[in-house]
Amino acid sequence: MTALRIGQHTLANNLFVAPMAGVTDRPFRQLCKALGAGYAVSEMVTSRKDLWNSLKTSRRANHAGEPGPISVQIAGTDAPMMAEAAIYNIERGAQIIDINMGCPAKKVCNKWAGSALMQNEPLAVEIAQAVVQAARPFNVPVTLKMRTGWCDAQKNAVLLARQFEDVGIQMLTVHGRTREQGYKGFAEYDTIAAVKQAVHVPVVANGDITSPEKARDVLAYTGADAVMVGRAAQGRPWIFREIGHFLATGAHMAPPLVAEVRRLLLDHLHDHYGLYGELTGVRSARKHIAWYVRALPGGEELRQHINTIDDCLVQWQAVADYFDQLCLQMERLPQIHAVDAEQEIEELAA
Ligand SMILES: Cc1cc2nc3c(=O)[nH]c(=O)nc-3n(C[C@H](O)[C@H](O)[C@H](O)COP(=O)(O)O)c2cc1C
Secondary structure (H helix, E strand, O other): OOOOEEOOEEOOOOEEEOOOOOOOOHHHHHHHHHOOOOEEEOOOEEOOHHHOOOHHHHHHOOOOOOOOOOEEEEEOOOHHHHHHHHHHHHHOOOOEEEEEEOOOOHHHHOOOOHHHHHHOHHHHHHHHHHHHHHHHHHOOOEEEEEEEEOEOOEOOHHHHHHHHHHOOOOEEEEEEEEOOOOOOOOOOOHHHHHHHHHOOOOEEEEOOOOOHHHHHHHHHHHOOOEEEEOHHHOOOOOHHHHHHHHHHHOOOOOOOEHHHHHHHHHHHHHHHHHHHHHHHHHHHHHHHHHHHHOOOOOHHHHHHHHOOOOOHHHHHHHHHHHHHHHHHHOOEOOOOOOOOOOOOHHHHHO
């Protein structure tokens, strides 16, 4: 695959980490980038000014030490507020602004944001245009992430894609589900292929990409310029180098050494505590630990044990001890640990 450009930024490769609120914070994005992701979009930042000084938003806007380009996703319902949010984030280091029209979480949709905007085409286009105009003086490109449509009978991604391109959106990501589907059923790729045919800007295919083969097949089927991986990267950030290796050589990489996963997870925890502080960090790290170990021997016992620990040092040591034991049992991880758990999207996004 040839490297993609968004405005003046050349991306390292065409394998992207999906924005996931409550998951793709700066430590996780950095880890994915170090393990082969060419690009990562931050968790969404609200366009509500009254929340900009909250701890949550300031953590989400923390990009310290992250390799560029820094891409910040904004969410909201009002064009002037979204324009202001774009400028606010650009002034704090955003080099690319991404507009969220893909999130189905109730909290977002009740306020007519996220994928709910796809039901109101004039407002969706007005928002895109306002953000592009606000970012233009800073030479900051604007991208947009959406779904295939509101519901099965109303798949308007192609119609909207053309209008977004006309107002200056420079890259479009399409998650192959409707808003109505939430995360149920399967992603479909025909609409993504149709969007790719309809516009000239790069198109990114997203949804249910869980393996190197699936990445290859979705790229070939849709003609998309890149693939974006979300849930399959949870607890498995090395999926990007596995996909990259497979696309380049047609062969699978060996699964990671248990000793490497031990080091990656312990470093991840260290960065995580650093961003969130000990009190919050010990709790928000639990889900990451559970994802890393979910298909490993003794993983469920570790998860249960971790949920009883309220101290970072104790948590870190429990993970270290678990992996020390695992190193004695196996040299490498099993070939794949698939993602099948229903995600607590709204809880995490809240
Ligand atoms: C926990 C969670 C949080 C998410 N938060 C966001 C978000 O903030 N912005 C967004 O555009 N999409 C969000 N998404 C959707 C993902 O970016 C992606 O489109 C979706 O998970 C489908 O890709 P996947 O099948 O590879 O997971 C979220 C998904 C999950 C699972």
